Amino acid sequence: MNSYQPLPVGARTGAPSTVQGHRVLRNTYLLLSMTLLFSAATAGFAVVTQAPPMHWLLMLVGMFGLLFLTMKLRNSAWGLASVFAFTGFMGYTLGPVLSRYLALPGGGELVMGAMGLTGLIFLSLSAYVLVSRRDFSFMGGFLFVGLIVALVASLAAMFFSVPGLHVAVSAMVVMLMSGFILYDTSSILHGGETNYIMATVALYLDIFNLFTSLLQLLGILGSDD
Numbered sequence: 001m002n003s004y005q006p007l008p009v010g011a012r013t014g015a016p017s018t019v020q021g022h023r024v025l026r027n028t029y030l031l032l033s034m035t036l037l038f039s040a041a042t043a044g045f046a047v048v049t050q051a052p053p054m055h056w057l058l059m060l061v062g063m064f065g066l067l068f069l070t071m072k073l074r075n076s077a078w079g080l081a082s083v084f085a086f087t088g089f090m091g092y093t094l095g096p097v098l099s100r101y102l103a104l105p106g107g108g109e110l111v112m113g114a115m116g117l118t119g120l121i122f123l124s125l126s127a128y129v130l131v132s133r134r135d136f137s138f139m140g141g142f143l144f145v146g147l148i149v150a151l152v153a154s155l156a157a158m159f160f161s162v163p164g165l166h167v168a169v170s171a172m173v174v175m176l177m178s179g180f181i182l183y184d185t186s187s188i189l190h191g192g193e194t195n196y197i198m199a200t201v202a203l204y205l206d207i208f209n210l211f212t213s214l215l216q217l218l219g220i221l222g223s224d225d
Contacts, residue, residue: 027196039091046095053096074197114215129185136186170217177210
């Protein structure tokens, strides 16, 4: 999932927008690093306490409820508390998934490999946007359609036993989240997203979905079944 918002026309030109974009980007990266650490801490807590998987309905209500709350509070100081609640909740729901992978032979290396690849992809793509200063707003429509296709394919993978469909969906999400990293970073840099709380949420979701998809992809490819 991701927060897709088209960039306003004319928001990417002029020195003031550039200065504002760099300021929002700095604040976003600072908040993103803190929320990622907090999310990792709640995930670690869930692993250590052997928390059971959360019911899917409760997980959806908590996730979308906290996301909506963060959007409503994005222009107030309470937005910071809300974004930490959201990312902490997401980390906690990830804990049981990590526990399942860690219980596999070589599970620790699998998780660390997915984490390392996630960091490498995010840093490389972000650096490319910052150095090239390219505007990737043209990718918005394609990425939005891609999300819908991925969602339909993931539902099909849940209900139908189609060989290779899980691999295809995971690979598709990896590509989509890589595209969203380019898109969201470009949006911040060029003034399309001026709220660093929402910018943090967008990049956090890119990283979260990228990591879980890489974890699933590596787990499937490394399985003997």
